[in-house]
Amino acid sequence: MVDNNQLLRFTTAGSVDDGKSTLIGRLLYDSKSIFEDQLEAIETTSKKKGHDGVDLALFTDGLRDEREQGITIDVAYRYFTTPKRKFIIADTPGHIQYTRNMVTGASTANAAIILVDARHGVIEQTRRHSFIASLLQIPHVIVCINKMDLVDFSEEAYNTVINQFEEFSSKMMVKDVRFIPISALLGDNVVNRSQNMDWYQGAPLLHTLETLHISSDINKVDARFPVQTVLRPQRDGFIDYRGYAGRVAGGVLRKGDEVAVLPSGFTSKIKSINLYDKELDEAYAPMSVAITLEDDIDISRGDMIVRPNNRPDATQDIEVMLCWLHNNPAKPRAKYSIRHTSNEQKAMIKEVIYKININTLERNIEDKSLTMNDILKVKIRTTKPLMVDAYRENRTTGSIILVDDTTNETVAAGMIV
Amino acid sequence: MSKYYLNYLDELESEAIFVLREVWAQFDNPVILFSGGKDSIVVTHLAKKAFYPSKIPFPLMHVDTGHNFPETIAFRDNIIKSLGVQLIVGSVQESIDQGRVAEEKGKNATRNALQITTLLDAIEEHNIDCAIGGGRRDEEKARAKERFFSHRDDFGQWDPKNQRPELWNIFNGKHFEGEHFRAFPISNWTEMDVWNYILRENIEIPSLYYAHEREVVWRQNSWIPKSQFLKIEENEEIVVKKIRFRTLGDITITGGIESDADTLEKIVMEVSAMRQTERGNRSDDKRSETAMEDRKKQGYF
Numbered sequence: 001m002v003d004n005n006q007l008l009r010f011t012t013a014g015s016v017d018d019g020k021s022t023l024i025g026r027l028l029y030d031s032k033s034i035f036e037d038q039l040e041a042i043e044t045t046s047k048k049k050g051h052d053g054v055d056l057a058l059f060t061d062g063l064r065d066e067r068e069q070g071i072t073i074d075v076a077y078r079y080f081t082t083p084k085r086k087f088i089i090a091d092t093p094g095h096i097q098y099t100r101n102m103v104t105g106a107s108t109a110n111a112a113i114i115l116v117d118a119r120h121g122v123i124e125q126t127r128r129h130s131f132i133a134s135l136l137q138i139p140h141v142i143v144c145i146n147k148m149d150l151v152d153f154s155e156e157a158y159n160t161v162i163n164q165f166e167e168f169s170s171k172m173m174v175k176d177v178r179f180i181p182i183s184a185l186l187g188d189n190v191v192n193r194s195q196n197m198d199w200y201q202g203a204p205l206l207h208t209l210e211t212l213h214i215s216s217d218i219n220k221v222d223a224r225f226p227v228q229t230v231l232r233p234q235r236d237g238f239i240d241y242r243g244y245a246g247r248v249a250g251g252v253l254r255k256g257d258e259v260a261v262l263p264s265g266f267t268s269k270i271k272s273i274n275l276y277d278k279e280l281d282e283a284y285a286p287m288s289v290a291i292t293l294e295d296d297i298d299i300s301r302g303d304m305i306v307r308p309n310n311r312p313d314a315t316q317d318i319e320v321m322l323c324w325l326h327n328n329p330a331k332p333r334a335k336y337s338i339r340h341t342s343n344e345q346k347a348m349i350k351e352v353i354y355k356i357n358i359n360t361l362e363r364n365i366e367d368k369s370l371t372m373n374d375i376l377k378v379k380i381r382t383t384k385p386l387m388v389d390a391y392r393e394n395r396t397t398g399s400i401i402l403v404d405d406t407t408n409e410t411v412a413a414g415m416i417v
Numbered sequence: 418m419s420k421y422y423l424n425y426l427d428e429l430e431s432e433a434i435f436v437l438r439e440v441w442a443q444f445d446n447p448v449i450l451f452s453g454g455k456d457s458i459v460v461t462h463l464a465k466k467a468f469y470p471s472k473i474p475f476p477l478m479h480v481d482t483g484h485n486f487p488e489t490i491a492f493r494d495n496i497i498k499s500l501g502v503q504l505i506v507g508s509v510q511e512s513i514d515q516g517r518v519a520e521e522k523g524k525n526a527t528r529n530a531l532q533i534t535t536l537l538d539a540i541e542e543h544n545i546d547c548a549i550g551g552g553r554r555d556e557e558k559a560r561a562k563e564r565f566f567s568h569r570d571d572f573g574q575w576d577p578k579n580q581r582p583e584l585w586n587i588f589n590g591k592h593f594e595g596e597h598f599r600a601f602p603i604s605n606w607t608e609m610d611v612w613n614y615i616l617r618e619n620i621e622i623p624s625l626y627y628a629h630e631r632e633v634v635w636r637q638n639s640w641i642p643k644s645q646f647l648k649i650e651e652n653e654e655i656v657v658k659k660i661r662f663r664t665l666g667d668i669t670i671t672g673g674i675e676s677d678a679d680t681l682e683k684i685v686m687e688v689s690a691m692r693q694t695e696r697g698n699r700s701d702d703k704r705s706e707t708a709m710e711d712r713k714k715q716g717y718f
Binding site: 005006007035074075076077078079081085086088100101103104107108214215220228229231232233235237238241243245246247252274275276277284286287288290301325337339340341342395396399400401403405408409410413 | 421422423424425427428429430431432434435438439441442465466467468469470471472554555558561562577578580581582583584585586587589591592593604605607609610691
């Protein structure tokens with residue numbers, strides 16, 4: 001058992017045509033993550049459909065409707081492990097009408113794989129996927145230039161795509177972009193190094209995923225501890241115990257640290273940090289722990305424990321990049337429940353500043369409607385202050401969702417600017 | 418700063434504890450669905466850790482098909498005693514006696530699908546607004562699309578095409594009277610992760626998971642244990658084999674594999690070399706390509 005390896009979550013967006021399912025199938029197959037009975041099942045289906053050989057793409061087929069239509073509708077999660085890391089793939093559809101699913105898959109990802117067909121170069125869909133990766137601040141983007149076998153493994157074709165990509169992505173906030181020429185169908189540079197592209201000196205895709213530096217993806221500087229629930233055991237040995245249960249959302253908290261509790265602003269010191277019956281000296285994101293304080297302060301779900309000299313903004317007015325997720329468009333001046341970490345308040349969308357055309361990346365200040373899959377910059381006012389950070393500083397304390405109280409549905413997701 | 422990261426098991430544990438605490442904070446009357454299988458045992462262990470030094474603040478619920486391994490029931494009763502929590506039992510036999518469901522007929526009859534009615538009845542009877550399960554997304558293709566917080570309508574049904582989007586770790590458990598949620602804290606775990614975690618935490622599991630000698634019959638590519646419920650066909654032969662079970666369900670449909678793995682270490686070694694999925698030995702999933710999806714839509718676990 002390897003005990004020191006990390007978990008890497010990555011997202012893939014794309015449609016059947018650019019070979020996304022084949023790529024995932026190839027990754028799973030070549031890393032020996034497909035079991036015999038699963039392979040037999042897709043062999044049977046491949047034959048039924050009249051394919052030659054095994055269609056690896058079938059491995060990622062999910063629900064009945066998706067199998068019938070041959071497309072991914074929802075986010076599907078896949079898992080595989082290598083001796084170096086455990087991987088979670090959020091497999092999402094690529095078509096514009098599924099923007100919300102791409103956003104969902106991207107929200108927890110450390111890395112995004114963007115597929116480009118070497119024959120067609122950068123197209124509208126590439127721009128859309130790259131924009132979503134940058135909007136959701138996915139720390140690492142890997143552009144896989146696929147179907148290299150169909151362009152004679154030409155270095156020139158590869159360079160053309162890189163130039164096209166760099167031209168439009170310069171406007172976006174993507175910190176770490178890599179390019180890999182692959183053939184998902186034949187397996188070149190997916191798990192194994194290609195024999196057909198000596199000119200490519202970089203690592204194959206799997207090796208890249210195994211070695212990406214992801215320890216810095218989470219904010220380890222600004223201490224943030226949203227309280228989920230209060231533990232009051234009231235049993236022998238723990239009569240006066242009052243533990244604040246939560247998951248560290250940023251930074252490091254240590255025993256003895258001076259802390260402030262928001263929104264009240266009261267200060268105290270950390271008396272203990274516990275995980276089950278173990279006492280810890282420190283806790284850091286994303287650890288789930290229970291914290292006790294020296295002083296008896298009234299603290300409940302929705303409060304946040306921070307350092308006195310490093311506080312988030314406590315504000316009722318936030319500017320947010322909002323993705324509308326629901327079939328029903330937003331109603332003008334309607335009230336929603338807003339959820340931010342463990343805090344819940346009421347909120348109103350005060351103003352739409354602009355809508356983004358996610359294919360051209362142009363801003364539209366005329367169209368103020370909020371309909372499904374729209375991405376807009378808006379101003380939101382809440383009934384009570386939220387303790388927020390900018391999303392680019394902290395993906396946990398910088399994100400919100402809106403819930404429609406009349407249907408209980410999640411209608412929008414937002415990143416605080 | 419390089420030491421400030423979690424290994425994957427710690428990260429999965431932290432995520433599961435977060436989900437369990439969200440359930441407690443967002444629902445009035447949750448339960449853990451406890452089958453006596455390793456996944457629900459791991460969920461129960463995680464709940465113990467999530468709320469310590471408090472006891473697990475909700476009951477365990479067992480949907481009892483009546484076709485149990487005796488070892489599972491003994492294990493269940495022990496764990497209830499040691500945790501000091503309440504046990505709720507939904508009985509399939511009672512559902513049959515009350516005429517709520519009818520027994521399947523024929524050689525491959527099982528009580529698997531009948532559990533759905535018993536489960537939904539128990540949820541309604543006890544006013545449960547969230548049932549926490551040990552379902553994992555790697556188990557089956559329909560489960561790959563399951564949310565951490567998964568909505569069920571007032572008929573207990575799952576609508577996979579109309580699920581609430583779940584972003585970051587913000588869960589929306591809001592619901593109307595009569596509806597309920599299923600919560601899956603170990604969604605992101607694989608079978609291997611579960612075993613590695615059981616080994617690391619030294620979690621007690623039923624003896625059935627360890628290799629032992631048992632009277633069995635070869636059926637549908639696995640060793641089905643002899644029991645009072647099993648109809649032996651003329652062409653079938655009862656033999657004694659050293660086997661163990663990879664998953665535990667009804668005694669009538671859970672097939673064992675031949676194995677010498679009689680310690681946790683050996684089980685982990687064996688599972689890591691497996692070339693078949695664990696549900697490959699479950700005849701309930703073999704009925705059709707979308708058997709799991711169809712049952713889940715109706716309210717299955």
